[in-house]
Amino acid sequence: MNFPILSTILLCPIVGLFLILLTPRKYENLIRWIALLSSSGALALSIYLCFIFDASNPSFQYVERIEWIKSYGIHYTNAVDGLNVSMLLLTGIVIFCGILVSWSVTYRVKDFFANMLFLVSGVFGVFMTTNLFFFFLFYEVAVIPMYLLIVIWGSTNKQYAAMKLTLYLLLGSALMFAGFLYIYSLPGAHTFDLVTLKQNVVFTSQNQDILFLGLFLGFGVLAACFPFHVWSPDGHVAAPTAASMLHAGVLMKLGAYGILRVAIYLLPQGARHWATMIAILALCNIVYGAMVATQQRDLKYIIGYSSVSHMGIVLLGIATMTTIGFNGALFQMFSHGVMTALFFACVGFIYDGCHTRMLDELGGLSKKAPVISAFFIIAGLCGLGLPGMGSFVAELLVTIAAVKTYPVIGITSIIALLITAYYVLTAVQKAFYGPLNPHHEHFKDLDLLQFFPRAILVACLIFFGIFPQVFINWIWLSTKSLLGG
Amino acid sequence: MNLLLFLPETILLIFLTLLLCLTLLKKELTEKMLMPFVGSFAFVLLAAAFCSLRVSGDLFYSTYRIDLLSQGFKILLSLVFFFIFLLSGESVSIQKERRLEYFFFLSTATLGMMMITSSVNILTLYISLELSAYSLYLLSAFKQGRRDAEASVKYLIFGAATSGFFLWGFSLIAGLAGTTNLLEISKNVPVLITQPAFSLGLVFASFSFLFKLSGFPVHFWAPDVYESSATPVTAFIATASKAAAVAILIRILMLMGLTHAFVIILGTMAFISMTLGNTVALVQQDVKRLLAYSSIAQAGYILVGLLAGSFDGYTSCLFYALAYVLMNAGAFMVTVLVAKASDHDNPQMAHFDGLADRSPFLALILLLSLLSLAGIPPLVGFTGKWILFSSAMDKGHWFLVLSGVLNSVVSLFYYLTIVKHAYLEKPKTNTPLVLSMPMKLLGLFLFCAIVFLGIFPNYFITFAQTAIQQLGAF
Numbered sequence: 002m003n004f005p006i007l008s009t010i011l012l013c014p015i016v017g018l019f020l021i022l023l024t025p026r027k028y029e030n031l032i033r034w035i036a037l038l039s040s041s042g043a044l045a046l047s048i049y050l051c052f053i054f055d056a057s058n059p060s061f062q063y064v065e066r067i068e069w070i071k072s073y074g075i076h077y078t079n080a081v082d083g084l085n086v087s088m089l090l091l092t093g094i095v096i097f098c099g100i101l102v103s104w105s106v107t108y109r110v111k112d113f114f115a116n117m118l119f120l121v122s123g124v125f126g127v128f129m130t131t132n133l134f135f136f137f138l139f140y141e142v143a144v145i146p147m148y149l150l151i152v153i154w155g156s157t158n159k160q161y162a163a164m165k166l167t168l169y170l171l172l173g174s175a176l177m178f179a180g181f182l183y184i185y186s187l188p189g190a191h192t193f194d195l196v197t198l199k200q201n202v203v204f205t206s207q208n209q210d211i212l213f214l215g216l217f218l219g220f221g222v223l224a225a226c227f228p229f230h231v232w233s234p235d236g237h238v239a240a241p242t243a244a245s246m247l248h249a250g251v252l253m254k255l256g257a258y259g260i261l262r263v264a265i266y267l268l269p270q271g272a273r274h275w276a277t278m279i280a281i282l283a284l285c286n287i288v289y290g291a292m293v294a295t296q297q298r299d300l301k302y303i304i305g306y307s308s309v310s311h312m313g314i315v316l317l318g319i320a321t322m323t324t325i326g327f328n329g330a331l332f333q334m335f336s337h338g339v340m341t342a343l344f345f346a347c348v349g350f351i352y353d354g355c356h357t358r359m360l361d362e363l364g365g366l367s368k369k370a371p372v373i374s375a376f377f378i379i380a381g382l383c384g385l386g387l388p389g390m391g392s393f394v395a396e397l398l399v400t401i402a403a404v405k406t407y408p409v410i411g412i413t414s415i416i417a418l419l420i421t422a423y424y425v426l427t428a429v430q431k432a433f434y435g436p437l438n439p440h441h442e443h444f445k446d447l448d449l450l451q452f453f454p455r456a457i458l459v460a461c462l463i464f465f466g467i468f469p470q471v472f473i474n475w476i477w478l479s480t481k482s483l484l485g486g
Numbered sequence: 487m488n489l490l491l492f493l494p495e496t497i498l499l500i501f502l503t504l505l506l507c508l509t510l511l512k513k514e515l516t517e518k519m520l521m522p523f524v525g526s527f528a529f530v531l532l533a534a535a536f537c538s539l540r541v542s543g544d545l546f547y548s549t550y551r552i553d554l555l556s557q558g559f560k561i562l563l564s565l566v567f568f569f570i571f572l573l574s575g576e577s578v579s580i581q582k583e584r585r586l587e588y589f590f591f592l593s594t595a596t597l598g599m600m601m602i603t604s605s606v607n608i609l610t611l612y613i614s615l616e617l618s619a620y621s622l623y624l625l626s627a628f629k630q631g632r633r634d635a636e637a638s639v640k641y642l643i644f645g646a647a648t649s650g651f652f653l654w655g656f657s658l659i660a661g662l663a664g665t666t667n668l669l670e671i672s673k674n675v676p677v678l679i680t681q682p683a684f685s686l687g688l689v690f691a692s693f694s695f696l697f698k699l700s701g702f703p704v705h706f707w708a709p710d711v712y713e714s715s716a717t718p719v720t721a722f723i724a725t726a727s728k729a730a731a732v733a734i735l736i737r738i739l740m741l742m743g744l745t746h747a748f749v750i751i752l753g754t755m756a757f758i759s760m761t762l763g764n765t766v767a768l769v770q771q772d773v774k775r776l777l778a779y780s781s782i783a784q785a786g787y788i789l790v791g792l793l794a795g796s797f798d799g800y801t802s803c804l805f806y807a808l809a810y811v812l813m814n815a816g817a818f819m820v821t822v823l824v825a826k827a828s829d830h831d832n833p834q835m836a837h838f839d840g841l842a843d844r845s846p847f848l849a850l851i852l853l854l855s856l857l858s859l860a861g862i863p864p865l866v867g868f869t870g871k872w873i874l875f876s877s878a879m880d881k882g883h884w885f886l887v888l889s890g891v892l893n894s895v896v897s898l899f900y901y902l903t904i905v906k907h908a909y910l911e912k913p914k915t916n917t918p919l920v921l922s923m924p925m926k927l928l929g930l931f932l933f934c935a936i937v938f939l940g941i942f943p944n945y946f947i948t949f950a951q952t953a954i955q956q957l958g959a960f
Contacts, residue, residue, distance in 0.1 A: 026846075069944060070869075070873070070943060070944050070947055071944070072798065072801075072947065072951065073798070073872075073873055073876060073947075112842075112846075134872065137863070137872075138863035138864055138868070139863075141862055141863045141868070142863055142864060145857065145862055148902065149905075149909065152906060152909065152910055153909055153910060160906065160910070164899070164902065164906075167898065167902065168895060168898065168899060171894075171895045171898055172892075172895050175891040175892050175894065175895050176891075178872075178875070178891045179879075179884070179887060179888045179891050182875055182876050182879040182887055183879060183884060185876050185879060185880070186876070186879040186880045186881075186882070186884075191880075
């Protein structure tokens with residue numbers, strides 16, 4: 002067996018977690034460094050994986066397989082293809098920057114970083130496993146630390162938001178759980194291994210329809226699909242900065258990834274059956290999320306609802322059931338992940354300095370802090386789909402596919418992008434231009450340590466905006482084989 | 487006769503006799519000697535249970551069967567006994583001068599439960615059920631106060647009623663089969679199954695086991711008894727008693743088989759147990775009462791696995807029983823220590839405030855055991871629930887599985903509420919909660935068990951499979 006690179010990526014945060022648990026809580030800096038080292042290990046390996054990954058091979062690579070619970074068809078299997086290689090990279094980037102951004106956390110440092118690493122090991126696990134048991138296991142591992150992160154280190158109505166988020170997500174996972182077990186009980190199955198299921202099980206069209214609906218609803222909750230999105234803005238707002246970054250940047254992508262990896266992979270007919278419904282829901286996401294965002298005064302709520310709107314684009318791409326649409330969806334997942342992480346990293350910094358996120362109480366910040374303002378504006382421009390940014394390519398691909406498949410929905414979604422431009426520009430104008438609020442006279446700009454993580458995120462956005470071909474090359478064949486099978 | 491066959495029970499019998507002798511000594515001397523004495527015996531009992539793990543055979547004219555199922559459960563019961571011994575030292579509500587009686591009845595209850603797991607005759611089964619039940623009635627009245635006596639009387643009356651049902655049901659079965667030997671009866675099941683009286687008898691008899699498991703419709707005693715008993719006793723009822731009930735349910739159901747009607751009745755009970763337990767638990771403030779309702783809900787999950795009636799179903803039930811004992815033990819350990827720290831034997835949610843600041847380790851144990859009860863990975867409760875539900879789904883019980891998983895979401899709300907109190911609320915006193923060395927070790931043991939069995943369950947699942955294979959062919 003070759004070097005198990007996927008498990009090593011997974012082990013990085015887990016080893017870090019155990020080291021942190023063993024460190025006495027008074028060594029706060031040591032704890033921070035352990036967290037940083039383990040996340041940079043994971044990042045380095047996931048970048049390395051992008052280089053050694055063979056894009057010309059659409060099937061699973063670097064397969065690792067260990068028998069776990071034999072009699073229930075549970076194997077510990079990891080594999081990588083175009084779908085998850087990009088997601089692993091995204092997770093690596095966001096956690097690395099998240100740890101750096103939360104360097105300034107001082108309350109219960111040990112618990113904070115332990116939770117962060119625990120969460121991210123769940124996320125890595127979901128993205129690399131090809132067994133439904135482990136998929137579910139890692140998925141819930143990613144949800145529970147979120148509760149603690151919000152409830153202990155959060156702000157703004159945190160108890161309500163944390164409980165709402167957890168119950169919603171677990172309701173979604175309950176549907177997933179039931180769906181997985183139903184698949185397991187089908188004739189010929191008796192395994193949770195995705196590849197074996199795909200080969201051995203013949204899903205009747207009735208099963209396809211019911212199962213896909215159940216799984217879609219389950220994953221849809223996490224992907225913030227309308228009308229199950231209500232947990233997400235509250236959760237984003239209440240969470241501490243790094244948790245918001247991970248949450249909006251990576252966690253929401255788990256849902257969309259699940260739809261692709263499990264639901265569409267196993268049940269393509271079911272997906273076609275419900276595609277129109279998904280497209281309509283996705284349009285609701287795009288339009289409704291953007292409309293609500295125009296009415297918000299709290300910067301974090303604006304970003305929260307913009308995430309709902311942008312996840313709609315991902316879902317719309319999936320709903321087209323075409324290679325271009327899938328590519329757009331995946332690209333949007335990646336660039337939206339980086340973009341929201343940047344958004345939250347900026348807002349977190351502004352909130353720490355000004356102690357408010359209300360648009361009316363901010364103003365003129367670009368005079369005092371040009372760098373953080375520039376970062377926020379870059380994220381904003383990416384959000385409204387400026388050419389040269391990652392999101393532009395993603396939205397273009399999705400729109401092309403959507404207009405072809407669902408002309409009305411596709412064109413409406415283009416119009417909705419104008420609303421996005423409106424609220425992003427209003428927010429930028431109110432917060433960073435105009436007269437400076439005298440309360441924020443002492444607001445200081447980023448120092449080098451705080452500059453670094455945000456700069457990485459900006460660099461990613463611009464790099465993939467200018468060279469989208471790099472990204473498309475990774476995913477192209479895998480999305481194609483997803484439809485061809 | 488092989489001495490090993492009856493070893494754990496023999497040890498307990500010797501221990502009981504010695505305890506009686508101990509009462510003859512001077513009072514001060516007894517008080518001084520008691521704890522080390524019980525502790526060493528609990529240890530010997532555990533060792534004996536391990537020694538006799540792999541033996542098998544029949545005793546007492548085939549009324550008593552020693553096999554892997556019974557021996558496995560005996561280890562579990564001795565573990566629980568050891569655990570309760572450790573907790574009893576920390577409890578506020580068991581007075582020093584009554585400790586001897588307390589341990590006496592604790593041991594008789596354990597003896598009864600061990601015998602339950604081995605009984606293959608209606609008579610031995612009845613005797614062992616009553617032995618454990620009467621000891622528990624007495625134990626639950628160990629705290630002084632009117633309210634506690636009320637709960638104990640309630641327990642007694644309900645228990646007596648269900649054991650009446652037990653006798654009625656089994657008298658029907660024995661009358662039809664012409665024997666009291668369960669193994670003989672099981673050979674005649676294909677003939678007997680056509681008789682309505684047989685099914686009726688089986689349903690009546692199972693009330694008695696459901697009572698121990700605190701499942702609907704015989705769950706009413708649980709909240710009151712849990713609330714008013716001394717906390718270690720509650721812990722004992724919540725762990726040992728449940729384990730014994732699962733053991734005997736597995737044995738009886740495997741011998742008698744599941745008819746369609748029986749599955750429907752059990753399924754309804756499972757559904758109501760889960761839903762009722764979880765719904766009512768949502769509004770509880772008293773932690774022990776809350777855990778009682780959670781145990782009613784858990785009884786429902788276990789029933790779902792049992793009525794799958796398949797090899798996998800029974801295996802997963804066995805595994806889940808182990809998981810259930812571990813995670814409940816964790817929850818009760820924290821409850822006992824919080825009760826001790828606040829000098830209040832009925833800790834409310836508010837008593838858990840700021841536990842994470844006062845003792846991070848204890849808060850972690852609480853977090854893990856509650857999340858495990860809610861079925862959150864990678865803990866043992868999750869793995870247990872996964873295999874439990876997947877074997878039920880395999881047999882087409884999709885409705886029960888769906889309501890089971892939805893119920894788990896509901897249950898998370900109240901488990902997280904306790905967690906929230908422990909991690910979020912400000913403590914009323916800032917004095918750190920210091921753990922004694924045995925408690926630290928116990929906590930560490932439970933921590934490791936809950937996490938590692940969740941991630942690496944394969945050994946124990948294989949063990950459970952071997953145990954089930956010995957019972958019958960599939």
